[in-house]
Amino acid sequence: MIRAREMRTGGMEKSERWRRVETWLVGLVVLHSLTVGAMLLFAPGWSTRFAGWSGVAPLFFPRQAGVFHFVVSFAYVYELVRFRGVTILLFTKAAAFLFLISAGLFGETAWSVPFSGVADGLMGLSVGVVHHLARRAG
Numbered sequence: 426m427i428r429a430r431e432m433r434t435g436g437m438e439k440s441e442r443w444r445r446v447e448t449w450l451v452g453l454v455v456l457h458s459l460t461v462g463a464m465l466l467f468a469p470g471w472s473t474r475f476a477g478w479s480g481v482a483p484l485f486f487p488r489q490a491g492v493f494h495f496v497v498s499f500a501y502v503y504e505l506v507r508f509r510g511v512t513i514l515l516f517t518k519a520a521a522f523l524f525l526i527s528a529g530l531f532g533e534t535a536w537s538v539p540f541s542g543v544a545d546g547l548m549g550l551s552v553g554v555v556h557h558l559a560r561r562a563g
Contacts, residue, residue, distance in 0.1 A: 439562045440559060440562040440563035442562075443555060443558045443559035443562050443563075444509075444559045444563070446555050446559070447505075447511070447552070447555045447556055447559050448505065450551055450552050450555055451501055451502070451505050451511065451514065451552060454501060454514060454518075454548050454552060455498045455501050455502055457548070458494045458495075458497055458498040458501070459494065459495065459498050461491075461494050462490075462491045462492070462493070462494030462495045462498065463491065464491070465487045465488060465490050465491030465494065466487075466488050466491030466492060466495075467491070469481065469484040469487035469488050469491070470484060472487060473487055475537075476535055476536075476537035477534070477535030477536045477537050477538075478535050497513070497514075497517050500513045500514075500517075501513060501514045501517075511552050511553070511556045514549065514552055515549050515552065515553050515556075517549075518545045518546065518548050518549025518552070519546075519549055521541070521542070521545040521549075522542050522543075522545045522546035522549065524542075525538055525539065525541050525542030525545065526539065526542040526543075526546075528542075529542060
């Protein structure tokens with residue numbers, strides 16, 4: 426009887442640890458998205474030059490991308506808190522990975538394009554693996 430309770434408690438602790446890791450990981454992804462969003466919204470000229478382009482005109486489009494980053498940041502947090510899910514994050518990171526890697530392979534020359542593609546892919550993969558482990562342990 427005690428042994429069975431210890432096994433259940435140990436499993437719950439393992440599940441809870443993976444959920445904490447998942448929460449921190451999603452938090453880091455949200456922080457990244459908020460940072461990129463703020464850069465694009467509030468300093469679009471500097472941000473696009475930093476990313477490797479000589480400039481972007483009109484600045485409406487980088488600002489729009491900044492707002493998009495704020496929207497998905499909210500969606501990541503909402504889904505995790507409300508539903509314990511990461512589907513929106515995984516879909517967004519997979520779409521970003523495919524788009525950015527394809528763009529890098531087919532002509533975009535700015536250093537930030539393939540770099541961002543790999544980074545988004547790794548973020549999505551990390552969250553996906555940890556989410557799977559949290560669900561499996563629970």
